[in-house]
Amino acid sequence: MPELPEVETVVRELRAGGLIGRVITRARAFWMPLIAPLTPAVFAARLKGQRVQSIRRRAKYIVLTLSGGDTLLIHLRMTGQLHLDRPRAAREPHQHIILRLDDGRDLRYRDTRKFGRWLLTRTPEGILGRLGPEPLSEHFDQKVFISQLRARRRQLKPLLLDQTFLAGIGNIYADEALWTARLHPERVAATLSATEARRLHVAIRHVLRRGIRNKGTTLGSAQSNFQRPGGKRGRNQAGLNVFRRTGLPCLRCGKPIRRMILAQRATHLCPNCQPD
Numbered sequence: 359m360p361e362l363p364e365v366e367t368v369v370r371e372l373r374a375g376g377l378i379g380r381v382i383t384r385a386r387a388f389w390m391p392l393i394a395p396l397t398p399a400v401f402a403a404r405l406k407g408q409r410v411q412s413i414r415r416r417a418k419y420i421v422l423t424l425s426g427g428d429t430l431l432i433h434l435r436m437t438g439q440l441h442l443d444r445p446r447a448a449r450e451p452h453q454h455i456i457l458r459l460d461d462g463r464d465l466r467y468r469d470t471r472k473f474g475r476w477l478l479t480r481t482p483e484g485i486l487g488r489l490g491p492e493p494l495s496e497h498f499d500q501k502v503f504i505s506q507l508r509a510r511r512r513q514l515k516p517l518l519l520d521q522t523f524l525a526g527i528g529n530i531y532a533d534e535a536l537w538t539a540r541l542h543p544e545r546v547a548a549t550l551s552a553t554e555a556r557r558l559h560v561a562i563r564h565v566l567r568r569g570i571r572n573k574g575t576t577l578g579s580a581q582s583n584f585q586r587p588g589g590k591r592g593r594n595q596a597g598l599n600v601f602r603r604t605g606l607p608c609l610r611c612g613k614p615i616r617r618m619i620l621a622q623r624a625t626h627l628c629p630n631c632q633p634d
Contacts, residue, residue, distance in 0.1 A: 359418075359434075359435060359436050359528050359529070360418065360434045360438070360574070360584055361418060361526060361527060361528035361529075361530060361531055361569075361575075362415070362417070362418065362493070362494075362525075362526030362527060362528075362531065362566055362569070362570075363531070363566055363569025363570045363572075363574050363575070363592075363594065364434075364569075364574035364575065364584050364592065365415050365418050365419070365420060365434065365526070366415050366570050367570060367573050367574040367586055367592065368420060368434075368440055368574075368586065368587060369413055369414060369415045369420055371586055371587045371588065372413055372420075372440065372442060372465075372587055373413055375442045375587060375588075376461070377410055377413055377442060377459075377465065378410055378411070378412060378413060379409065379410065380409070380410050380459040380460055380461060380463075381407065381408070381409045381410075381459065381460040382405045382406060382407070382408050382409075382410070382424075382457050382458070382459060382460075383406065383407075383458050383459065383460050384402070384406065384457070384458035385401060385402040385405040385406060385455075385456075385457050385458075386398070386402060386455070386456045387401050387402070387454065387455050387476075388449070388453075388454050388455070389454040389455075389469075389472055391472065392454055392455060392467075392469070392472065392474055392475065392476050393455070393476045393478070396478060401476075401478060404426075404428060404478055405424075405428075405430075405457065405478070407426070408424040408425050408426045408428065409424065409425035410422055410423075410424060410425075411423045411424060411425055415526075416486045416489065416492075416525070417486075417489045417490075417492070417521055417525035417526045418433060418434070418521075418525075418526055418528070419431050419432065419433055419485075419486065420432040420433075420434070420440070421482065421486070427480055428478050428479065428480055429478075429479055429480070429482040430476065430477070430478050431475070431476070431477040431478075431479065431482060431485060431486075432467075432474070432475070432476055432477075433474055433475045433477075434469075434474050435469075435471075435473035435474045435475065436471050436473045436474075437469050437470040437471045437473065437474075437582040437583075438467065438468070438469045438473070438474035439467070439468040439469070439584075439585050440465060440466070440467055440468075440587055441464075441465075441466045441468065441585075441587055441588075441589065442463060442464075442465050442466075442587050442588075443463060443464060443466070444462065444463055444464070445458070445462065445463070445464045446464075450466075450468070452468050452469060452470045452472075452582075453466050453467065453468045454467055454468070454469055454472065455467035455476060470581075470582035471582070488522060489521055489522065489525045490520070490521060490522050490523045490524045490525045491524060491525060492525050492526065493524055493525070493526060493527065493562050493563060493566060494563060494566055494567065498559075498563070500556060500559045503555065503558075503559050504550075504552055504555040504556065504559070506523070507547040507548065507550055507555050507558075508547070508548050508550070508555075509548065510523075510546075510547040510548055511546055511547070511548050512546065512547055513543065513544050513545065513546060513547075513620065513621070514536060514541060514542070514543055514544070514545050514546075514547055514550075514558075515532055515533075515536065515543035515544070515620050515621065515623070515625055516620065516621040516623075517547050518532040518535065518536075518562075519532055519621070519623065524562075526566070527562070527566075529601070529623055529624065529625075530569075530575055530577075530598070530601050531562075531565050531566055531569060533600050533601045533625060533626045533627070534561075534565040534598060534599060534600060534601055535558065535561040535562045535564075535565045536558070536561070536627065536632065537599050537600040537626075537627060537628060537631065537632060538557075538561035538564060538565060538599070539554070539557040539558040539560075539561035540557065540631050540632055541554060541557070541558060541632055542627065542632045542633060542634040543618075543620055543625050543627055543632070544620060544634055545634065568594065568597065569592075569594045572592060572593040572594035572596075572597060573586060573590070573592045573593055573594070574586065574592030574593075574594055575592050575594040575595050575598070576591035576592040576593075576594075576595055577595055577602065600615055600626045600627060600628060601626050602626065603615045603626060604616070604617040604626060608628040608630065608631060610628065610631050611628065611630050611631050613628055613629065613630040613631075615627070615628055616628070616629050
């Protein structure tokens with residue numbers, strides 16, 4: 359699933375590709391659950407003629423502010439991809455939404471598993487306001503983070519995945535941050551010392567920034583895996599320290615990486631570097 363670095367990469371590349379300022383001249387949706395509760399006809403009518411005023415990221419959402427007062431929230435979920443390109447003669451398989459722009463290009467949404475969501479709303483804060491702080495924001499204060507950890511009796515890995523606690527982190531970057539901070543995923547947040555909590559704060563920001571620098575993580579070679587808007591892969595998979603390295607030597611101590619299931623999610627750790 360695209361996480362904060364992947365979504366941030368998509369936003370930056372769509373911005374660099376000139377999406378801001380473009381007018382949507384036609385909108386087509388071929389899979390209604392993606393745009394529910396709107397029908398394809400209503401979805402198309404509301405989008406037609408609206409100009410893209412801005413594009414940003416909030417947590418794992420792509421946020422397009424439109425000139426007519428609507429906001430378009432796009433969540434890529436497991437296999438969603440956005441491509442900004444010249445129109446093709448025919449719609450490709452798994453392309454479920456196509457926006458035609460006034461410069462002749464298409465913004466096409468491809469989603470093999472069809473888990474994504476496109477929400478057209480005039481009240482985006484009803485959704486975005488429920489999310490936790492942005493970990494790369496200057497407002498992600500270390501002292502506040504420490505106090506919030508000390509108030510939680512949850513295990514670290516499920517807590518980091520909770521989007522109401524901290525926005526944008528998923529399975530990959532939670533594992534990477536906990537390995538970097540030398541913390542076991544099952545540790546209860548309230549048991550962390552101030553030093554350990556500070557290490558986690560630094561580690562979260564480090565692994566997310568590295569993921570953005572590397573244009574996101576693309577796991578595997580399937581076409582449904584993360585792709586940037588131009589169809590290129592991310593590069594961060596080459597720099598992962600623990601995620602999906604089961605049985606391989608830890609890059610810090612040489613002991614085998616272990617895989618476990620925690621809160622129904624595959625979790626990777628070094629038992630030696632991350633003692634419970």
